[in-house]
Amino acid sequence: xxxxxxxxxxxxxxxxxxxxxxxxxxxxxxxxxxxxxxxxxxxxxxxxxxxxxxxxxxxxxxxxxxxxxxxxxxxxxxxxxxxxxxxxxxxxxxxxxxxxxxxxxxxxxxxxxxxxxxxxxxxxxxxxxxxxxxxxxxxxxxxxxxxxxxxxxxxxxxxxxxxxxxxxxxxxxxxxxxxxxxxxxxxxxxxxxxxxxxxxxxxxxxxxxxxxxxxxxxxxxxxxxxxxx
Amino acid sequence: xxxxxxxxxxxxxxxxxxxxxxxxxxxxxxxxxxxxxxxxxxxxxxxxxxxxxxxxxxxxxxxxxxxxxxxxxxxxxxxxxxxxxxxxxxxxxxxxxxxxxxxxxxxxxxxxxxxxxxxxxxxxxxxxxxxxxxxxxxxxxxxxxxxxxxxxxxxxxxxxxxxxxxxxxxxxxxxxxxxxxxxxxxxxxxxxxxxxxxxxxxxxxxxxxxxxxxxxxxxxxxxxxxxxxxxxxxxxxxxxxxxxxxxxxxxxxxxxxxxxxxxxxxxxxxxxxxxxxxxxxxxxxxxxxxxxxxxxxxxxxxxxxxxxxxxxxxxxxxxxxxxxxxxxxxxxxxxxxxxxxxxxxxxxxxxxxxxxxxxxxxxxxxxxxxxxxxxxxxxxxxxxxxxxxxxxxxxxxxxxxxxxxxxxxxxxxxxxxxxxxxxxxxxxxxxxxxxxxxxxxxxxxxxxxxxxxxxxxxx
Numbered sequence: 001x002x003x004x005x006x007x008x009x010x011x012x013x014x015x016x017x018x019x020x021x022x023x024x025x026x027x028x029x030x031x032x033x034x035x036x037x038x039x040x041x042x043x044x045x046x047x048x049x050x051x052x053x054x055x056x057x058x059x060x061x062x063x064x065x066x067x068x069x070x071x072x073x074x075x076x077x078x079x080x081x082x083x084x085x086x087x088x089x090x091x092x093x094x095x096x097x098x099x100x101x102x103x104x105x106x107x108x109x110x111x112x113x114x115x116x117x118x119x120x121x122x123x124x125x126x127x128x129x130x131x132x133x134x135x136x137x138x139x140x141x142x143x144x145x146x147x148x149x150x151x152x153x154x155x156x157x158x159x160x161x162x163x164x165x166x167x168x169x170x171x172x173x174x175x176x177x178x179x180x181x182x183x184x185x186x187x188x189x190x191x192x193x194x195x196x197x198x199x200x201x202x203x204x205x206x207x208x209x210x211x212x213x214x215x216x217x218x219x220x221x222x223x224x225x226x227x228x229x
Numbered sequence: 230x231x232x233x234x235x236x237x238x239x240x241x242x243x244x245x246x247x248x249x250x251x252x253x254x255x256x257x258x259x260x261x262x263x264x265x266x267x268x269x270x271x272x273x274x275x276x277x278x279x280x281x282x283x284x285x286x287x288x289x290x291x292x293x294x295x296x297x298x299x300x301x302x303x304x305x306x307x308x309x310x311x312x313x314x315x316x317x318x319x320x321x322x323x324x325x326x327x328x329x330x331x332x333x334x335x336x337x338x339x340x341x342x343x344x345x346x347x348x349x350x351x352x353x354x355x356x357x358x359x360x361x362x363x364x365x366x367x368x369x370x371x372x373x374x375x376x377x378x379x380x381x382x383x384x385x386x387x388x389x390x391x392x393x394x395x396x397x398x399x400x401x402x403x404x405x406x407x408x409x410x411x412x413x414x415x416x417x418x419x420x421x422x423x424x425x426x427x428x429x430x431x432x433x434x435x436x437x438x439x440x441x442x443x444x445x446x447x448x449x450x451x452x453x454x455x456x457x458x459x460x461x462x463x464x465x466x467x468x469x470x471x472x473x474x475x476x477x478x479x480x481x482x483x484x485x486x487x488x489x490x491x492x493x494x495x496x497x498x499x500x501x502x503x504x505x506x507x508x509x510x511x512x513x514x515x516x517x518x519x520x521x522x523x524x525x526x527x528x529x530x531x532x533x534x535x536x537x538x539x540x541x542x543x544x545x546x547x548x549x550x551x552x553x554x555x556x557x558x559x560x561x562x563x564x565x566x567x568x569x570x571x572x573x574x575x576x577x578x579x580x581x582x583x584x585x586x587x588x589x590x591x592x593x594x595x596x597x598x599x600x601x602x603x604x605x606x607x608x609x610x611x612x613x614x615x616x617x618x619x620x621x622x623x624x625x626x627x628x629x630x631x632x633x634x635x636x637x638x639x640x641x642x643x644x645x646x647x648x649x650x651x652x653x654x655x656x657x658x659x660x661x662x663x664x665x666x667x668x669x670x671x672x673x674x675x676x677x678x679x680x681x682x683x684x685x686x687x688x
Contacts, residue, residue: 034269035358054357055273072360076266093266095259100365102484124365128262151258155366159466159483159521159560163366168258178600182647189368190647191468191481194563197600198647200687201467201564202374203476210451213387213675214500214541215394215404 030081030108031058037072041065045110061110066103066123073099082134083114095129125154142192146172165189173198261290265297272304272355280304295324299335302342307353311345318342329361364428366481376416378683383409385449389671397448397540412443422478431461435475448501448541457494463487465516466564473512473530488516503539508532528554548579569593581619588612607638621664634660648687655680
């Protein structure tokens with residue numbers, strides 16, 4: 001009997017940390033939807049989709065899809081997102097995410113507990129993360145960005161690529177196409193085009209500005225033309 | 230021109246200080262946002278005292294934000310501190326950033342708080358927040374670009390190879406068609422966008438200046454100062470729209486079906502140390518996106534050009550240009566892979582020697598050829614039809630002037646960093662003209678090859 005109890009205890013102990021990635025861990029709450037303007041569809045891992053409303057919990061791995069220009073979602077991430085339970089100055093909220101207009105996102109990775117990660121596939125996002133909190137990885141079709149204690153804005157569009165602007169702190173932007181990571185500091189922005197590296201779009205200025213010779217061709221007959229010497 | 234350049238450099242230096250100070254003052258945003266969230270959570274849970282504390286911290290961090298002040302006012306009202314509540318709600322409505330709730334509701338809450346401060350009983354229901362519209366792709370107040378390049382020009386005088394003409398100025402020098410020269414060029418561009426935090430309309434003021442410095446032909450040193458006011462609507466994948474008066478900032482986005490840019494401004498050109506001409510211009514650019522990968526662009530432009538009559542400035546060229554262009558853009562998976570095919574027509578009113586209309590077909594292909602490299606290919610064919618017989622400058626009885634110009638250009642762009650771009654560009658131009666200079670002399674046609682290498686740096 002005692003070995004059986006020990007085995008059950010062992011399974012219980014192992015099942016805690018190792019089982020996080022299973023379907024049971026999908027219900028792990030990492031935040032709360034504090035403001036929802038329709039329509040916001042939620043796709044919990046392994047469960048049927050539903051319309052998200054204000055005060056709904058946000059589970060790790062939840063996918064959300066915002067439909068329509070007026071759609072809006074504000075999420076308060078709790079410390080459970082980064083598994084850092086100790087509080088700073090009594091704060092329970094570690095970060096705030098706002099999603100505006102037509103968007104697609106995945107909030108946390110259901111397969112990796114304690115890995116604060118979000119995936120932005122389409123749309124406009126504002127992310128505020130307290131200094132001192134575990135960094136959040138932001139995955140987009142073009143980039144992986146490391147966001148640590150900052151205020152950052154993302155715009156993701158199939159033709160534009162990924163636009164990243166930092167208002168506070170520093171964000172490390174690594175293009176999936178390759179190259180070195182780029183550090184985007186407060187007050188700066190970059191665009192990573194589809195399949196490209198971080199850049200800033202600019203038009204090419206032309207060299208040719210004069211259309212006609214400015215020389216007054218009135219007195220040229222003072223000298224006969226000849227081959228160049 | 231020197232004074233203008235100096236002023237611009239000083240302005241640039243001043244401007245370069247601005248973003249740093251702005252960034253420093255913004256080092257409270259994340260903390261303020263989280264404290265606001267904590268306060269709202271406490272308010273929602275009915276813990277009004279905690280809400281007042283949290284929202285007070287948010288207010289202290291962001292005194293210009295109306296939202297934490299408004300909610301703190303409601304929390305104070307719930308606690309029965311009506312006078313403080315009224316003051317806080319009033320301050321929220323006067324804040325630089327108004328509270329993210331319905332304004333009518335905020336005014337009603339202010340009235341309720343004032344009533345309560347006079348002893349009336351009020352109940353406080355929490356309203357639903359109303360997200361403020363803010364440009365997520367806000368790129369700040371300023372755009373600043375510096376460009377430097379060196380070039381070789383096979384024919385800067387734009388003359389037929391078989392022609393010799395006296396060079397301007399004293400000394401009796403003769404310039405031969407096809408005499409080449411080297412030059413350097415400096416370019417500064419400044420854009421100011423006072424309403425950059427808003428989605429649209431996007432109002433901008435741009436100022437650009439360029440100056441070329443030739444080794445031999447100093448009288449061809451073209452200098453330009455141009456200022457323009459621009460108003461843009463809609464969005465496009467590049468984040469800017471090119472117009473006749475330069476490019477104007479628009480929001481990034483591929484979903485907007487329409488984008489428009491309206492421009493008004495003027496430019497002053499100088500050649501060497503002499504005034505050349507100045508313009509007053511207006512333009513409109515309309516872009517219609519039919520599918521995610523295609524768009525059609527219409528350009529309408531007007532320019533009043535005044536040549537001053539200096540050494541190289543012929544006042545007979547003064548007049549008005551009215552231009553209309555249409556082009557089709559194709560995007561191949563992103564804004565950095567595109568093909569543009571277009572046509573443009575210009576009606577030029579000037580002295581009888583230079584009144585003309587021209588039609589142009591043009592195209593541009595932008596294609597990445599590596600992670601940091603891209604190629605830009607351009608082509609242009611243009612037909613100039615002059616209106617009057619006087620256009621045949623040397624034989625008024627001859628036929629009207631008719632020019633055909635072909636131009637091709639290729640550029641390789643290396644994006645060394647996200648802000649620094651190196652460009653090598655070659656352009657070949659060939660013009661044919663039916664107007665000869667008489668007496669066995671060549672016509673007004675010419676050939677020109679220009680090779681340039683330079684950098685452009687976004688500050």
